[in-house]
Amino acid sequence: MSGSALHVMFIDDDELMLKAAGRMLRRLRPDWHFTLVNDPQCWQEAAAEVDHQPELIISDLLMPNLQGDELLKQASQIYPDSIRALITGDTSKEASVLLNSSVHFMLPKPFSEEDFVHVLNSAERLKQMPFSTACRAKLAEIEDLPVLPRTILQIRQCILRPEASIQDVSDLVNREPPLAARLVQLANSAYLGFQVRTSSLTESIRRLGLAMVEAVANIMLTQKSFKQLDPLIHQQIVNRYLNAAEKSKALSERLHLPTREQEKIYLMTLFCSIGELVLLEKGAAPDQLEEFYSFECGYKDSLVICSYILILWGYSVDMAESILRIGREQDLSGKNIDSQVLLLAMRWMESETSNSMETFLRSLPEQNKNVIESILADTP
Known part of the structure; x- marks a missing residue:
């Protein structure tokens, strides 16, 4: 395995799901090493068989004998530098309970290629950051870090769709009235160079640009964390x-x-x-x-x-x-x-x-x- 390649573990007792995920992961990162485990109680033995410790560990939540959140808790103690993702069919209800220092990402079930790309990119980029081993260990111990709000993910995915329009983004923002009000306020800011006033959310988004809208949404919608x-x-x-x-x-x-x-x-x-x-x-x-x-x-x-x-x-x-x-x-x-x-x-x-x-x-x-x-x- 090359120095830039990462070791990824994927644990799921569903053999069909495990094989499907393995095919997708190997297609997305053909030079990485993937360890697929269908018995959650054997994940530590499987990890030890590879010389390179896992940088990314992905586990399904509902499994017999050892649930995914408990497995990732074990992983956080054995491999504190690892990035850990939990796959669950109900991210909205369980996020506040399951997200802690043991879990960095909640992935939906069924998952999409976009979900995996996001996690793989994050693990790859984190490895490139100029952090010492001690620093990474301290960061990994912090519980309840703010997660990326679902609305932000939806806005991002909307922006990336070629057929998406400003109105589509506006419809998503409208679900968060305080965010919509703040964007209209910013779109009338003299500092930002806007002289003609507007009360239209769609026009406000057009003025500010999608990158600025995403940034404002990030800091406003993380309040729940x-x-x-x-x-x-x-x-x-x-x-x-x-x-x-x-x-x-x-x-x-x-x-x-x-x-x-x-x-x-x-x-x-x-x-x-x-x-x-x-x-x-x-x-x-x-x-x-x-x-x-x-x-x-x-x-x-x-x-x-x-x-x-x-x-x-x-x-x-x-x-x-x-x-x-x-x-x-x-x-x-x-x-x-x-x-x-x-x-x-x-x-x-x-x-x-x-x-x-x-x-x-x-x-x-x-x-x-x-x-x-x-x-x-x-x-x-």
């Missing part, structure tokens, strides 16, 4: 990052960055809220966001958690690594301009919150100061 965090605090944090995201979009436009880069920076800014929300949910104080777990030397805990979750959600290594770089450079002419623009937007937002705009502007290099002042001059 945070059971200990006061909903008011959650909303305040979301509002802060939405404010910062508007500023990052204005900055990237003023710097004449390509449209795709502007969208990436906007998404990155919003996604940074996830790391902060998770740490607060786990009991961190606001001044402990950098070293609450001490995941990885040189990286802030909130950014490590954020990048880890984004990989699990299926986002790119490039996006996750850009988030990790935040704060390392502040030169807008540097090669990592996405991380630098995001940091500048966050500092700008914080200066407004603390009424210290003049002090903030004086602290900036002349180039950065001129860019912000030009945006302020053009904003009503």
Whole structure:
């Protein structure tokens, strides 16, 4: 097995389902090693027969003698670095009970090729991240990480369909009234360059673009994952990052960055809220966001958690690594301009919150100061 190939275990007592899954997996990743097990009680022996420990373990839930959630709990103790996915016929009801540090993904039954592609990509990308073994073990121990909301998966799948329209996305968003209202509000933002007001959700989605809609949906719809965090605090944090995201979009436009880069920076800014929300949910104080777990030397805990979750959600290594770089450079002419623009937007937002705009502007290099002042001059 090559160094880039992963070892995947698939456990299901249904022989026909096991063979069908094996064929699909081997077609999707022909160079990977797949171990198929139909007796859940023998999964550890099967894993030990392969020199390379499994990076991804997928198990059906309902099996005799050993259920899938218990099997994955064993796997989390023996192979703490592994990614673990549970297949169940009722993801909606069981997700809150079964999702914990032992289970990273809930896959529907019957599953689709898209479901497997998402999990395989995430496992592959996570292996590429610059995390030490100790860091990966700490991340694997965290329970109840926010899962990608089903509505987001539906929006993603809708976007990928060639025949899909803006109206199709609008119909999905309409199922979440608070999200729909926030998108209309953003579509009237002066910072984002919109001068003519609209109350139409479809027009709002057209203005914002599908990438921005997906990002806003992500941070708003994950609220259900945070059971200990006061909903008011959650909303305040979301509002802060939405404010910062508007500023990052204005900055990237003023710097004449390509449209795709502007969208990436906007998404990155919003996604940074996830790391902060998770740490607060786990009991961190606001001044402990950098070293609450001490995941990885040189990286802030909130950014490590954020990048880890984004990989699990299926986002790119490039996006996750850009988030990790935040704060390392502040030169807008540097090669990592996405991380630098995001940091500048966050500092700008914080200066407004603390009424210290003049002090903030004086602290900036002349180039950065001129860019912000030009945006302020053009904003009503």
